[in-house]
Amino acid sequence: MRLEARDVTKRFANHAALDGATFSTAGDAGVVALLGPSGGGKSTLLRVLGCLLVPDAGEVLIDGETLPHDEAGALLARRRNGFVFQGYNLFPHLSALENVALPLRCVHSMAADAAEARGVELLARLGLEGQEKKRPAEMSGGQQQRAAIARALAPRPRLLLLDEPTSALDPVMTAEVLDVVRELAEGGQQIVLATHEVSFARRVADWVIFMAAGRVEESRPAKEFFEAPGSTLAQQYLEGLSRYR
């Protein structure tokens, strides 16, 4: 897929979370990694790409198609994406299975038994066999994130958007979740991933967008970026993160 942003600006109060972000990926980018220091605008850009937020100015294109700026259009566009946030994704009053099946029935008009079958299938694929009836509070953080990924994947989204899906997890659970993401990437799922797991990004990403202070500092093929980051900011960022791993 080709992602493009032209002068995208998004302000909160008088702070610009995105300050004229501009980039364009290659047309065949499958996994795009958003890297950069905290507060740099990764989450905001991800929300704009997923139509959860409408920018104040500028436009975003996915495969040449401009994202809608009206709420009705944004709702339809959102329904074609899957989202996973850092934590608290699941609805705590519903079982893992119901978390997956409810949107399928209500949003994607799937029949109840088909939705349930799809939910069971996906939870099993993500290693959650036998956990279908559990409420989120009864599952570990890693299981919760995998259930959230199952829910995001259930309607076969065009784009899977992941916002630091492992930053609230311990290393074991992080590995659990990253394994799943890697399998999805290898299976051809198109993914945009904001993360601080640089070595993981290096393994799975085709393209890197490096952001700082609401601007895109670099937008390059992942291989080039990791071999020789162009900006000193990116160099410092990578060095800082790899110091202890």
Added chain:
Amino acid sequence: MESEKNNARPEVARHLLWGAVLFIAVGSSLYFAFSAVHYRWNWQGAWAYRQEFLRGLGMTLLASLAAMVLSMLFGVLFMLGRRARLVPVRLFCAGVVEVVRGTPLLVQLLVGYYVVANLFGLDRLIVGIVVLAVFEGAYLSEIFRGAVESIGASQRESARAVGFSPMQTYQHVIFPQALRRALPGTTGQLVSLIKDSSLLSVIGVEEVVQKVRSMNSAAYTSLEGYLPLAIAYLLVTLPLSWWARRLEGRFAYET
């Protein structure tokens, strides 16, 4: 789940036991207090009015039940109104809630009766029920609002992310979770409603307090009417509280 069910029986037995102990303690202290002040009971006088009493109790229950259903409806409407995107709707609902909560129910009932009922030729019972429902609904709306606003931004964002429309978000995500958080406050408010229904007597609705008052003046009794009255209220309100606690237990999914 299973163990909860097995524990339910001894739990109920223990509650009943404590209830009996409490009842005997309160009963005997009342008894000694009244014999100390040489209160002269006239239970025959009161007994003669038992049918009137029951009729009044029936009226209280009817009015309370109708007002409860209506007040929940008003509560939800005011709450939604105060969260509406349109500023005039928001201001109007906030204004109504503030005025209703800031003025005595007594005054609202009298205004409702002398102005609204006379103007439109409405039945006093209907007007009473509606005024009571609006009054309690204003309080309920604040309880509901607190519960709805306590459902965090991350839940709303998740709901948007799975593609729920605003309506679906309320239906599937916010209401089910807010319901549980609103339950304790709502029960308290409904208990208040039952007690507040005694004020309907000021517009001539013959509910149970009114019946007891007329009995007292006719039969020269007083506590012989009021003590059974208190017990009758407890018989209605205690099961309500008990039932609400059971519901809370059923919705306890967070821990």
